[in-house]
Amino acid sequence: MARFKEYDQYDALGLADLVRSGQVxxxxxxxxxxxxxxxVNPAINAVIRPMYEHARLQAKQPKEGPFMGVPFLLKDLIASYAGVEMTNGSRFYRGFVPAEDSEYVKRFKRAGLNIFGKTNTPEFGITPSTEPEFTGPCRNPWDTLRSPGGSSGGSAAAVAAGIVPMASASDGGGSIRIPASCCGLFGMKPTRGRVPSGPDLPDGWFGFIAEHVVSRSVRDSAHMLDALQGNYPGQVMRIAPPTKSYASALDKKPKKLKIAYSVDPLLGEQLHQDCKAGVLETVKLLESMGHTCVEVRPPVAREDFIYAYSVLVCSEMAATLAEGERLLGRAGKSSDFETRTWALMKLGRSFHGGDVAQAVWFMNMFTRQWLSFFEPYDALLTSTLGELPIAVGGLRPTPRETLELKALSYLPIGGIAKQKDFVIKSGKRLYNYCSQTMPANVTGQPAMSVPLHWNDNNIPVGMMFTGRFGEEEVLFNLAAQLEQAKPWADRRAPLYAV
Structure with a gap:
C-alpha cells in the first residue's frame, strides 16, 4: 500500500492537517x-502488541479531531482499550481483555488518533527502566545498550526511533519525564486531576499518577492536553479548568519569570556532572532570554521521604495484587510475578494501617513545606535525572539482592524488611537515578522534561521544570520559548526509522 515518506518532517498536528486537507x-x-x-522494533522492542488490522479499518474513515488520522501508540498499563489484551507488563495479566475503554482512551479516540499498537512497560510500572521479564527489555534508540527509561519507556523509544510523533505515557514517580529525558523528547506531567484516569480502575498510587503523552514537539503536547483535560461524571479528583486553551499559551507574549534552580542531588547522593552541566547551561540560556534565575536548595528530608514513598508504593502493590485477584478470579502466586514485584507486594502486606497513615501524613507535611518554599518562584529548574540513561540491566537486582528478595517473599509478614534502614538501602540505586522527579508526583504540581542538553557522547540529558499547581500554561509558554531558542526537532537518534 502507499506510504508517506515525508512522515517525520511533520509533528502530529502537521500530519493531521495533511489528512484534513486531503493531501495525504x-x-x-x-x-x-x-x-x-x-x-526498527526488532532492535528496540518498543511495540509489544500490534493492532494493525484494527487500525487499518479505522484509517478508512478517520475521525474528525485535532489529530485526525494520526497513527498513535498506547502504553500497555492502566489504559484500557475494549477488546484488546492489557497485561500491565505482567505474566499474571496474560489474556486479560478489558470490556470497555478507559476515559483516557476515549479521549484519545475523540481527538482523532488512530491507535495501532501497545507499548512496552515494566511490570505494573514500578521501575524507571523498561525491562519486564514477560515481554523483554526495551532499548534506547540513542544507545541500544542503554534503557529508554520507564515506565513509559516503550512509548518514548517508539517516538525517538521515528515510529510515531507522539505516544501515550503515565507518570507516578517520573514515568513521563524520565523516558522523555532518556530519549531526547518533550514530556509534560500534568497537574494532579487534570487528566481523568477512571472509571474502570481506581486513582493509583495515592493520587501520584498523572497521564498524558511524550512527543517531539511542544505544540503536540499542549494540544493533546487540551483534548485530554476536563472532568467527567464520577471523577473523584476535580480541579478548575484552564481559563484558556493550552495551545494558546504557546503564542502568548513571554512573561519575565523568576526561576529557581538547583544542582542538589535531592533524593540521591550525588548528581552526575553532565546533569549539572546541563542545568548550568540552561540557566545561561534562560538569563539570555530575560528570565531571572536564583540558585536554591529545595527542602526535603531525603531518607524520610524515601521511606514514606516506599511505604505507599509497596502498599499500593499489595492492593494491586488483591485487585488483580478479584478482577481475574484467581489467586496470585510467586511464579506469576517478577521476584522484585512479588517481594514488594509481600512487603506492602506487612505494613499496617498506622504505617500507611504516617506515610500519608509525612507526604502531606512535605507538600506544605515544599509549596511554601515554592511560593516566590514561577518554576524550579533541575536536571530530570540524577544520572545518564542507565544501562539495560543497570537496575536489576544483584544476585545477592535476588536472594534477599526471595527470602523476603517467604516471610509471613515481611519481617525485618519493614525497618527503615532496609527499605532505604534497597532503594538506593533507584533513588540515585531518578532523584529529582518524585516530589512533583507527591505535591501534584505540573512538571516537564525538556530536551535541552546532549553530552559529548550524544546522549540526551533532559532538563526538568516544575511549575505551580494548576499552571501548565506557564510551563508550556516557557517550553515554546526554549524550543525556539534551542530547537531539538531535527536531532535524530542513531537508530532511526527512515
Missing part, C-alpha cells in the same frame, strides 16, 4: 508507521 490519507500515514515499526 490516514491509510498512507498508518502504513508508513507500520513499516517503520517493522524496521
Amino acid at each position: 490519507s490516514a491509510s498512507e500515514l498508518l502504513e508508513e508507521s507500520i513499516a517503520r515499526t517493522e524496521k
Whole structure:
C-alpha cells in the first residue's frame, strides 16, 4: 500500500492537517508507521502488541479531531482499550481483555488518533527502566545498550526511533519525564486531576499518577492536553479548568519569570556532572532570554521521604495484587510475578494501617513545606535525572539482592524488611537515578522534561521544570520559548526509522 515518506518532517498536528486537507490519507500515514515499526522494533522492542488490522479499518474513515488520522501508540498499563489484551507488563495479566475503554482512551479516540499498537512497560510500572521479564527489555534508540527509561519507556523509544510523533505515557514517580529525558523528547506531567484516569480502575498510587503523552514537539503536547483535560461524571479528583486553551499559551507574549534552580542531588547522593552541566547551561540560556534565575536548595528530608514513598508504593502493590485477584478470579502466586514485584507486594502486606497513615501524613507535611518554599518562584529548574540513561540491566537486582528478595517473599509478614534502614538501602540505586522527579508526583504540581542538553557522547540529558499547581500554561509558554531558542526537532537518534 502507499506510504508517506515525508512522515517525520511533520509533528502530529502537521500530519493531521495533511489528512484534513486531503493531501495525504490516514491509510498512507498508518502504513508508513507500520513499516517503520517493522524496521526498527526488532532492535528496540518498543511495540509489544500490534493492532494493525484494527487500525487499518479505522484509517478508512478517520475521525474528525485535532489529530485526525494520526497513527498513535498506547502504553500497555492502566489504559484500557475494549477488546484488546492489557497485561500491565505482567505474566499474571496474560489474556486479560478489558470490556470497555478507559476515559483516557476515549479521549484519545475523540481527538482523532488512530491507535495501532501497545507499548512496552515494566511490570505494573514500578521501575524507571523498561525491562519486564514477560515481554523483554526495551532499548534506547540513542544507545541500544542503554534503557529508554520507564515506565513509559516503550512509548518514548517508539517516538525517538521515528515510529510515531507522539505516544501515550503515565507518570507516578517520573514515568513521563524520565523516558522523555532518556530519549531526547518533550514530556509534560500534568497537574494532579487534570487528566481523568477512571472509571474502570481506581486513582493509583495515592493520587501520584498523572497521564498524558511524550512527543517531539511542544505544540503536540499542549494540544493533546487540551483534548485530554476536563472532568467527567464520577471523577473523584476535580480541579478548575484552564481559563484558556493550552495551545494558546504557546503564542502568548513571554512573561519575565523568576526561576529557581538547583544542582542538589535531592533524593540521591550525588548528581552526575553532565546533569549539572546541563542545568548550568540552561540557566545561561534562560538569563539570555530575560528570565531571572536564583540558585536554591529545595527542602526535603531525603531518607524520610524515601521511606514514606516506599511505604505507599509497596502498599499500593499489595492492593494491586488483591485487585488483580478479584478482577481475574484467581489467586496470585510467586511464579506469576517478577521476584522484585512479588517481594514488594509481600512487603506492602506487612505494613499496617498506622504505617500507611504516617506515610500519608509525612507526604502531606512535605507538600506544605515544599509549596511554601515554592511560593516566590514561577518554576524550579533541575536536571530530570540524577544520572545518564542507565544501562539495560543497570537496575536489576544483584544476585545477592535476588536472594534477599526471595527470602523476603517467604516471610509471613515481611519481617525485618519493614525497618527503615532496609527499605532505604534497597532503594538506593533507584533513588540515585531518578532523584529529582518524585516530589512533583507527591505535591501534584505540573512538571516537564525538556530536551535541552546532549553530552559529548550524544546522549540526551533532559532538563526538568516544575511549575505551580494548576499552571501548565506557564510551563508550556516557557517550553515554546526554549524550543525556539534551542530547537531539538531535527536531532535524530542513531537508530532511526527512515
